[in-house]
Amino acid sequence: MNAVLARKKDQAPQFEPTAYHIVETPEGAALDIQKFNLWYGEAQALFDIDMKIQKGAVTALIGPSGCGKSTLLRCLNRMNDLVDDLTITGKIMVGGEDIYRTGIDVIALRKRMGMVFQKPNPFAMSIYDNVVYPLRVDGVTNRKVLDETCERALKGSALWDEAKDRLKESALGLSGGQQQRLCIARAIASDPEVLLMDEPCSALDPIATAKIEELIDELKGHYTIVIVTHNMQQAARVSQNTAFMYLGRLIEYGNTETIFQNPKQKRTSDYVTGRFG
Amino acid sequence: MSIATMGKDKAEAQAATKGRAVRKYTADISAVGEPWLWALGGALAIGIILIAGFLFMIFWNGVATFWPQPIHVVTLANGQMVAGEPTRESTYRVGPELLASLSPEARAEVEGNGGYADRVLYRTGNYDLYNEDFRWVSRFDVASVEAPSGFYLFERQEWGRFVGKIAGLTLDEDRKDISSLSYDEIRRHQAEARKRWDAIRYIEKSEIGRVNHYIEQERLKLRKAELRYGVDSPLYASAAAEAEPRIAELQREFAALADRAATLKAEDARYRIMLEEIGGRTKETNLSQIVRLYPANDVSGPQKIGIYLSRWGEFLGSEPREANTEGGVLPAIFGTVVMTLIMVVIVAPFGVITALYLREYATQGKLVAAVRIAVNNLAGVPSIVYGVFGVGFFAYTMGASIDQLFYPERLPSPTFGTGGILWAALTLALLTVPVVIVASEEALAAVPRSMREGSLACGASKWQTIRYVVLPRALPGVMTGLILAMARGAGEVAPLMLIGVVKLAPELPIDAFAPFIHLERSFMHLGFHIFDVGFQSRNSEAGKPMVFVTTLLLLFLIVAMNSSAIYIRNRLKRKFAVGQF
Ligand SMILES: Nc1ncnc2c1ncn2[C@@H]1O[C@H](COP(=O)(O)OP(=O)(O)O)[C@@H](O)[C@H]1O
Ligand SMILES: [Mg+2]
Numbered sequence: 001m002n003a004v005l006a007r008k009k010d011q012a013p014q015f016e017p018t019a020y021h022i023v024e025t026p027e028g029a030a031l032d033i034q035k036f037n038l039w040y041g042e043a044q045a046l047f048d049i050d051m052k053i054q055k056g057a058v059t060a061l062i063g064p065s066g067c068g069k070s071t072l073l074r075c076l077n078r079m080n081d082l083v084d085d086l087t088i089t090g091k092i093m094v095g096g097e098d099i100y101r102t103g104i105d106v107i108a109l110r111k112r113m114g115m116v117f118q119k120p121n122p123f124a125m126s127i128y129d130n131v132v133y134p135l136r137v138d139g140v141t142n143r144k145v146l147d148e149t150c151e152r153a154l155k156g157s158a159l160w161d162e163a164k165d166r167l168k169e170s171a172l173g174l175s176g177g178q179q180q181r182l183c184i185a186r187a188i189a190s191d192p193e194v195l196l197m198d199e200p201c202s203a204l205d206p207i208a209t210a211k212i213e214e215l216i217d218e219l220k221g222h223y224t225i226v227i228v229t230h231n232m233q234q235a236a237r238v239s240q241n242t243a244f245m246y247l248g249r250l251i252e253y254g255n256t257e258t259i260f261q262n263p264k265q266k267r268t269s270d271y272v273t274g275r276f277g
Numbered sequence: 278m279s280i281a282t283m284g285k286d287k288a289e290a291q292a293a294t295k296g297r298a299v300r301k302y303t304a305d306i307s308a309v310g311e312p313w314l315w316a317l318g319g320a321l322a323i324g325i326i327l328i329a330g331f332l333f334m335i336f337w338n339g340v341a342t343f344w345p346q347p348i349h350v351v352t353l354a355n356g357q358m359v360a361g362e363p364t365r366e367s368t369y370r371v372g373p374e375l376l377a378s379l380s381p382e383a384r385a386e387v388e389g390n391g392g393y394a395d396r397v398l399y400r401t402g403n404y405d406l407y408n409e410d411f412r413w414v415s416r417f418d419v420a421s422v423e424a425p426s427g428f429y430l431f432e433r434q435e436w437g438r439f440v441g442k443i444a445g446l447t448l449d450e451d452r453k454d455i456s457s458l459s460y461d462e463i464r465r466h467q468a469e470a471r472k473r474w475d476a477i478r479y480i481e482k483s484e485i486g487r488v489n490h491y492i493e494q495e496r497l498k499l500r501k502a503e504l505r506y507g508v509d510s511p512l513y514a515s516a517a518a519e520a521e522p523r524i525a526e527l528q529r530e531f532a533a534l535a536d537r538a539a540t541l542k543a544e545d546a547r548y549r550i551m552l553e554e555i556g557g558r559t560k561e562t563n564l565s566q567i568v569r570l571y572p573a574n575d576v577s578g579p580q581k582i583g584i585y586l587s588r589w590g591e592f593l594g595s596e597p598r599e600a601n602t603e604g605g606v607l608p609a610i611f612g613t614v615v616m617t618l619i620m621v622v623i624v625a626p627f628g629v630i631t632a633l634y635l636r637e638y639a640t641q642g643k644l645v646a647a648v649r650i651a652v653n654n655l656a657g658v659p660s661i662v663y664g665v666f667g668v669g670f671f672a673y674t675m676g677a678s679i680d681q682l683f684y685p686e687r688l689p690s691p692t693f694g695t696g697g698i699l700w701a702a703l704t705l706a707l708l709t710v711p712v713v714i715v716a717s718e719e720a721l722a723a724v725p726r727s728m729r730e731g732s733l734a735c736g737a738s739k740w741q742t743i744r745y746v747v748l749p750r751a752l753p754g755v756m757t758g759l760i761l762a763m764a765r766g767a768g769e770v771a772p773l774m775l776i777g778v779v780k781l782a783p784e785l786p787i788d789a790f791a792p793f794i795h796l797e798r799s800f801m802h803l804g805f806h807i808f809d810v811g812f813q814s815r816n817s818e819a820g821k822p823m824v825f826v827t828t829l830l831l832l833f834l835i836v837a838m839n840s841s842a843i844y845i846r847n848r849l850k851r852k853f854a855v856g857q858f
Contacts, residue, residue, distance in 0.1 A: 077734060079730060079733065079734060082729075082730070082733070107736050107737075107738055108736070110733065110734055110735070110736040111735075111736035113734075114734070115730075115734035117727055117730065117731065117734075119727055121725070121727040121728055121730070121731040122731075123728065123731065123732070123745070123746050124749060124750060124852060133732070133735050133737070133745070134735040134736055134737075136745075137732075137735060137736060137737040137738070137741045137745070138736065170852070183731070186731075186735060187734070187735075190735070190736065
């Protein structure tokens with residue numbers, strides 16, 4: 001067994017240690033990932049990730065398909081709990097607490113982290129009910145609070161003008177781009193600290209994509225945003241910091257401008273200039 | 278290349294392919310034939326023809342049953358006369374004794390036919406006079422057949438049909454001259470008599486039934502007090518003293534009602550009708566006993582339609598009479614629908630909860646796989662086995678305990694301790710729950726993962742996710758399972774025969790007395806009604822038409838229940854249709 005693993009390791013590509021550029025965390029990191037490893041069954045998907053995520057900034061995760069971006073993102077709000085046979089070592093600190101500590105309240109944690117998925121996934125309810133869903137499951141029944149939250153969240157996701165006259169209509173009647181903004185509204189309705197976005201624009205047309213990017217720009221500062229993207233231009237446009245991942249490893253992490261213009265590692269420069277990936 | 282030449286080329290090319298195609302098909306039929314394909318297609322065609330033929334037969338027989346037939350008067354060779362509706366014909370082999378007794382011409386005719394003869398079945402009615410409802414008449418026996426006017430078909434409250442003439446009518450002790458009365462006038466008098474009879478029935482069944490119910494309540498209350506406190510206790514004595522005036526009051530009410538009924542009956546008895554069969558024998562009866570009458574050979578087309586519709590109305594809207602072979606099936610419709618609905622109400626939560634546990638909560642392993650296999654196999658257990666289980670477990674075990682605990686005052690007559698609509702519904706629920714479980718599990722599995730994740734990411738718990746996102750989304754699929762269960766359950770008869778279905782239920786399971794829904798009562802069911810009418814009645818030939826009509830009705834009922842469920846499901850589906858990108 002060990003011998004097999006060892007041989008595999010010999011054949012595997014060699015990696016230098018992660019190249020770090022300075023990432024400002026003046027108020028302390030919003031998320032602090034420490035020596036994080038993850039296995040799906042026998043297969044290791046994340047290797048020794050060490051990463052501090054800046055509060056109030058947009059951090060982009062880039063890298064070729066299958067490099068573990070989604071896996072890492074889904075660890076941040078423990079969405080990976082749904083997967084059977086998952087092994088984890090290391091820590092992810094949020095507000096001074098390890099979210100993988102036994103006995104942590106996962107539901108409370110998820111309420112502090114909004115998540116937006118690759119494909120818009122509104123529920124088969126009215127627009128209004130979709131937006132206030134996080135509050136409803138939290139037990140909020142006060143009509144005034146719900147109304148206010150709905151308006152605030154929809155304004156926050158730049159959907160208010162389009163949706164304010166049809167709040168009672170089914171969310172499934174919205175266009176794809178509107179649905180995705182509705183999902184963002186839903187994610188920010190409970191006023192989370194962190195917003196996790198997994199390729200939020202990959203199912204959208206360019207105009208809807210532009211709108212979402214604009215929105216991300218407005219939301220930064222209010223929320224710490226971690227966004228997975230395949231699109232290098234998008235990463236460059238919306239993020240302050242960028243992490244480049246490859247084969248489950250964090251290759252290079254730093255200020256977006258530096259990563260794109262002055263990367264330390266050859267793999268990073270190859271990827272960002274489009275030579276592979 | 279110009280357009281013109283292009284067109285020409287094309288035409289040539291087409292001609293060429295055409296030529297080739299024709300040559301190919303004429304050349305090699307065996308290759309094209311593909312015998313296996315033909316066999317498969319043939320099998321399908323046979324299946325479709327069988328199903329279509331079956332449906333057509335039921336539909337046609339069911340629809341035609343109530344159409345008024347003419348009355349033929351047959352004069353036999355020996356001068357005897359037979360009057361009746363021709364029902365069907367057949368060819369039979371004439372036995373040697375009968376053959377020997379025939380006249381020489383008739384014998385020659387039969388022998389010329391190779392020993393076979395045709396015969397016609399006449400529905401003669403008049404069971405009280407003839408001791409049979411039907412009579413076969415052989416062709417060679419017939420001297421003449423005609424359809425004379427003035428012959429009536431009477432449908433009577435008792436004794437079934439009467440075929441014959443009206444010999445006399447007495448209205449309010451006043452003998453009427455028949456010849457001066459038109460059919461419409463006779464019918465008007467008959468309708469009035471019917472109304473009186475309905476009034477008597479109402480008093481006897483509903484009002485006296487109500488009084489009886491309250492008297493029984495009082496008796497049970499007293500018995501309860503006796504069981505609780507003992508016969509000698511002062512508490513029982515005071516209860517008895519309290520009940521006494523109430524019972525006396527009820528009995529006075531009872532007597533008053535009985536008086537009223539008697540007066541009405543005396544009134545009713547002053548309206549009589551004298552019927553005369555073809556042989557001249559007469560039968561006198563109260564006019565109110567005639568449910569329907571019409572001069573079969575004189576009625577016009579519209580009148581026939583009227584009779585046809587009124588028969589359907591009676592069939593759908595009234596109680597059976599004459600050992601279920603006549604009258605309506607309302608209690609059976611009611612029983613079938615109520616039982617099916619109760620079954621759905623039981624099976625839906627039970628099946629869905631099981632499916633939820635299996636799919637969402639149980640750790641998927643060997644045990645769950647074994648449970649799944651067991652559930653699937655449950656669907657293959659013969660239904661009569663469920664009936665046996667239902668009687669043994671529900672009625673005799675659970676029901677008996679319930680009686681001991683809650684209805685001790687009614688013992689030794691069982692309340693829940695015998696077959697009833699609740700136990701029948703539970704038994705059928707057990708029978709159909711595998712269908713619901715399997716369908717629900719599939720529906721749950723088909724809910725996209727992204728929906729669950731979306732909900733969990735909002736901070737919803739697993740149960741909230743299931744409750745608000747997964748279940749609504751799976752509902753159409755669950756409904757499909759329920760529809761299948763309903764279709765199976767509504768048509769199942771065998772287990773019901775053991776657990777609660779009766780030939781004739783005295784009371785409906787839902788009525789005006791608290792608690793309004795009486796789940797312990799036995800009930801009637803269309804499926805059992807078919808069996809009973811067709812094969813268990815005094816005269817199964819007379820029941821035969823009813824078998825077809827009832828079958829048609831049962832099919833219609835199942836289709837109707839399923840269509841409404843499908844309609845609801847499709848509305849739900851539309852709600853979950855994914856929007857456009
Ligand atoms: N639920 C899972 N079970 C097993 N392997 C998984 C699962 N999800 C992802 N993986 C594997 O983990 C690796 C990383 O996947 P992912 O994080 O989705 O990549 P990315 O989002 O960067 O394209 C891939 O090799 C993928 O096959
Ligand atoms: Mg991904």
